[in-house]
Amino acid sequence: MRKVYKTERLVLRVLDKTYAELVLDYYLRNRTFFKEWEPLRDEMFYTKEYQQENLEKELKGIENNDLLRLWIFKNDDDSKIIGTVCFNNIVKGAFLSCHLGYKLDKDEINNGYMTEAVKRGIDIIFDDFKLHRIEANIMPRNKPSLKVVEKLGFYNEGIAYKYLKINGKWEDHVHMVLLNDNV
Numbered sequence: 001m002r003k004v005y006k007t008e009r010l011v012l013r014v015l016d017k018t019y020a021e022l023v024l025d026y027y028l029r030n031r032t033f034f035k036e037w038e039p040l041r042d043e044m045f046y047t048k049e050y051q052q053e054n055l056e057k058e059l060k061g062i063e064n065n066d067l068l069r070l071w072i073f074k075n076d077d078d079s080k081i082i083g084t085v086c087f088n089n090i091v092k093g094a095f096l097s098c099h100l101g102y103k104l105d106k107d108e109i110n111n112g113y114m115t116e117a118v119k120r121g122i123d124i125i126f127d128d129f130k131l132h133r134i135e136a137n138i139m140p141r142n143k144p145s146l147k148v149v150e151k152l153g154f155y156n157e158g159i160a161y162k163y164l165k166i167n168g169k170w171e172d173h174v175h176m177v178l179l180n181d182n183v
């Protein structure tokens with residue numbers, strides 16, 4: 001498996017624990033911004049040690065083809081993470097499916113970076129992993145996130161009621177899907 005992928009403006013990288021400080025910096029910069037869209041985080045999450053352990057765990061999952069997390073950097077700046085795209089819960093066999101999640105630095109929104117990064121990730125998941133289905137579950141009020149997947153051809157399969165506990169509250173999610181017709 002490759003560890004670095006490029007797009008026109010971005011570098012997408014699989015990271016190991018040596019990048020824990022950059023990951024921590026990313027989460028600390030965006031702590032307030034992400035709060036509305038993520039599960040409640042324990043204070044331990046905001047430590048270098050936690051991020052090191054998490055990166056190690058994710059790398060094992062990547063090596064086992066259970067997930068693919070790509071951290072997003074601008075082409076001209078490898079010292080600052082601006083986002084992440086993750087394809088997780090990869091299931092093989094008759095299902096050939098996964099879930100998609102992504103988030104972008106609060107200061108980088110509306111530049112097309114997330115659409116560019118997710119598009120490259122989809123190519124990897126469909127071409128290299130040979131998956132048939134990608135599912136993205138997005139809160140209805142998260143219009144920018146819905147716009148990303150809509151631009152990339154995902155279709156709406158309906159509402160998953162009280163699907164995830166976000167910021168301490170069970171939230172409905174729009175169930176968006178993209179199929180790979182080449183599998």
